[in-house]
Amino acid sequence: MRRAWFSQAALLAATGLALWFFASNTAHNLETRKIASGFAFLWREAGFEIGETGAIAYSAADSYLRALGIGLWNTFRVAATGVVFATLLGTLLGLARLSPNWLLAKLAAAYVEVIRNVPLLVQLFFWYAMITENLPDPRDALQPLESVFLSNRGIAFPTPWSTPALVGFNFAGGASLSPEFAALLVGLVTYTAAFIGEIVRAGVLSVGRGQVDAAHSMGLTRRGALRYIVLPQALRLIVPPLTSQYLNLAKNSSLAVAIGYPDLVSIANTTMNQTGQAIEGVAIIMAVFLSISLSISAFMNWYNRRVALKGLRL
Amino acid sequence: MKPLLAIPAALALMLACPAQAQSTLEAVTKKGYVQCGVNGGAVAGFSAPDSQGVWKGIDVDLCRAVAAAVFGDASKVRYTGLTAQQRFTALQSGEVDILSRNTTWTITRDTSLGLNFVGVNFYDGQGFMVPAKMRATGLKGAAKAVKKALKGESPTGGITSAKQLNGATVCVQPGTTTELNLSDYFRANGMTFKPVVIETLPEVLNAYFSGRCDVFTTDVSGLVSSRASRAPKPEDHVILPEVISKEPLGPAVRHGDDRWFDIVKWSLYATIEAEEMGLTSKNIDQQAASKDPGVQRFVGTTGDIGKMLGLDNKWAYNIVKQVGNYGESFDTHLKPLGFSRGLNNLWTKGGLMYAPPIR
Numbered sequence: 001m002r003r004a005w006f007s008q009a010a011l012l013a014a015t016g017l018a019l020w021f022f023a024s025n026t027a028h029n030l031e032t033r034k035i036a037s038g039f040a041f042l043w044r045e046a047g048f049e050i051g052e053t054g055a056i057a058y059s060a061a062d063s064y065l066r067a068l069g070i071g072l073w074n075t076f077r078v079a080a081t082g083v084v085f086a087t088l089l090g091t092l093l094g095l096a097r098l099s100p101n102w103l104l105a106k107l108a109a110a111y112v113e114v115i116r117n118v119p120l121l122v123q124l125f126f127w128y129a130m131i132t133e134n135l136p137d138p139r140d141a142l143q144p145l146e147s148v149f150l151s152n153r154g155i156a157f158p159t160p161w162s163t164p165a166l167v168g169f170n171f172a173g174g175a176s177l178s179p180e181f182a183a184l185l186v187g188l189v190t191y192t193a194a195f196i197g198e199i200v201r202a203g204v205l206s207v208g209r210g211q212v213d214a215a216h217s218m219g220l221t222r223r224g225a226l227r228y229i230v231l232p233q234a235l236r237l238i239v240p241p242l243t244s245q246y247l248n249l250a251k252n253s254s255l256a257v258a259i260g261y262p263d264l265v266s267i268a269n270t271t272m273n274q275t276g277q278a279i280e281g282v283a284i285i286m287a288v289f290l291s292i293s294l295s296i297s298a299f300m301n302w303y304n305r306r307v308a309l310k311g312l313r314l
Numbered sequence: 315m316k317p318l319l320a321i322p323a324a325l326a327l328m329l330a331c332p333a334q335a336q337s338t339l340e341a342v343t344k345k346g347y348v349q350c351g352v353n354g355g356a357v358a359g360f361s362a363p364d365s366q367g368v369w370k371g372i373d374v375d376l377c378r379a380v381a382a383a384v385f386g387d388a389s390k391v392r393y394t395g396l397t398a399q400q401r402f403t404a405l406q407s408g409e410v411d412i413l414s415r416n417t418t419w420t421i422t423r424d425t426s427l428g429l430n431f432v433g434v435n436f437y438d439g440q441g442f443m444v445p446a447k448m449r450a451t452g453l454k455g456a457a458k459a460v461k462k463a464l465k466g467e468s469p470t471g472g473i474t475s476a477k478q479l480n481g482a483t484v485c486v487q488p489g490t491t492t493e494l495n496l497s498d499y500f501r502a503n504g505m506t507f508k509p510v511v512i513e514t515l516p517e518v519l520n521a522y523f524s525g526r527c528d529v530f531t532t533d534v535s536g537l538v539s540s541r542a543s544r545a546p547k548p549e550d551h552v553i554l555p556e557v558i559s560k561e562p563l564g565p566a567v568r569h570g571d572d573r574w575f576d577i578v579k580w581s582l583y584a585t586i587e588a589e590e591m592g593l594t595s596k597n598i599d600q601q602a603a604s605k606d607p608g609v610q611r612f613v614g615t616t617g618d619i620g621k622m623l624g625l626d627n628k629w630a631y632n633i634v635k636q637v638g639n640y641g642e643s644f645d646t647h648l649k650p651l652g653f654s655r656g657l658n659n660l661w662t663k664g665g666l667m668y669a670p671p672i673r
Contacts, residue, residue, distance in 0.1 A: 030428075032570070033406060033428035033568070033569060033570065035406060035426070035427060035428040036426040036427075047494045047497055047498070048493045048494055048496075048497050048509075049493075049496070049497045049500075049507065049508075049509045050509070051508050051509045051510055051511065052508075060497035060498075060501060061501075125517075128521075129520070129524070132520075132521060132524040132525065132526040133524045137525050152524065152525050152526050153483060153526070167481060168480060168481040168482075169479075169480075169481045169482045169483065169528050170481055170482075170483060170508070172481070179526060180510065257488075257513055258512070258513060258514075258517065259512065259517070260510045260511050260512035260517075260518075260521065262511060266488065266511060269399050269488055269513075270488045270493060270511070272399065273398065273399050273402075273488065273490070274422075274493075274494065275426075276402055276422075276423070276426055276427040276428075278402075278403050
């Protein structure tokens, strides 16, 4: 007992010492190289514009802090929407792979294998090019519905307050989704859904064949068996790996920088370059993603405890 | 992802030995080559690998000049291709000895980034490129063009001034002075715009050429170079007359090593001075025999200028012999792309290129 206590204390001390060494060494190097440090820059004027701010007011005269906040909001918007759609599409895919319909099952299998095995970055470039190369200029925008305009500037649609109209270069009024947001969302959703599909499939398969047979013999339909017998039991196996996929989706959203979506990483990159304070910028990115990931984990762990079989420790 | 390469560089700052044991010159001499940070996005005329993979351009020539001065051999350079975002950290952390990557000299960078700019090797300014014609496709477009022609307007609807860009979508690369100048210009003129910020040059150009943006903005040199080397049809794009900023591009070295600072600075000046003296890679051997005391000092026949820099006395001779003077670099790399000397001509010919006396 005493020895265990001693070794733990030694480990703690060693970790602390290492952290202190890195911190003081970094500070010293920054000092001798006359590189500015600290977070005071957050309150200085950012001076750069942001392409889409998700309905939050922002101008170049605002502070770096506000700019980073917009970036965080953009990351959050795409990650949250992505998680919802990826779960829906992934569940459909997983069930489709188990479908007795041969064609449907094979199509779903082909989808999973293709999407899973192509790097996400390449897929993002693909979706972005699809949108910007194939859609017309705003002047020749497609109009699938009244006051809905589809062009290589994205999709502009009316709100209860205003309708979009072409003014000069672009559509003004209404609300709009940019090609960057659309490409990133589609890329993240299709990619993550392939993994979620496999998780759902594995979860469903883990429920014993006997359970399904029993359900059928009780007179439940296929749908009813799925709804009341299979899914509740599958869910407790699905939730933990699903959490990892949500975390992956949130972290992969940082690839946004490659196709010009102004997410947190993109804004932090610009900030780092304007201020030259890379360590602070990277620290902010790390802290934010750590918080997002830990929040998702905490929520999913709570949910996992709720769906887990009571009294059964697996 | 590329921007996250900033992390290793930041780590390097954490791990680097607290005391820099040796000067940059000693370190460079010991390893036998100059490590030079250039533009990894391949900007034709400034730094881009040719078909054989050999780096070429005026930024590359600066690195070669320093190698010629230090080693008497212009080929003793190794190149690191850097993005706009990696460049300062790469220099700060000691990954490269010189940053020669069409970088604008500003007071913020000079004072807060731990680096020193040694001079200017290209006077530039930010400009805008737009499609020459409004993309009039289909019947609707043709009808609009006819309507405009009837009203006496230009039927192509072409933009002729940056003042007409209100509401435009602008493609721009991040982490550059370009982004700030762009915001300043539109704010000052009471106009709005939507930026599309994409990191790498090929991707941002794709977005512009595909019509995602109405405008592409960067330094005029970059516009000329991109239009000549990357546009599907260069004649379809025009560069607007407005130049909205001063962009003196020049090499930089780490703060605090004055010897190395001097070497890089005077290597740059030697190429400018050589042009002014009429010394070229072709005629320097012949000129070295002349009785002109200025030339004799320059080539190291008399005087100890090289020694003062801690180098061989033939340092400047080697630069001109192996790399050529500034005008030769310009003519080799930039003239074929359609650049004219303009501000980058010698001060004696109406430009800004001026070297303090080498004596």
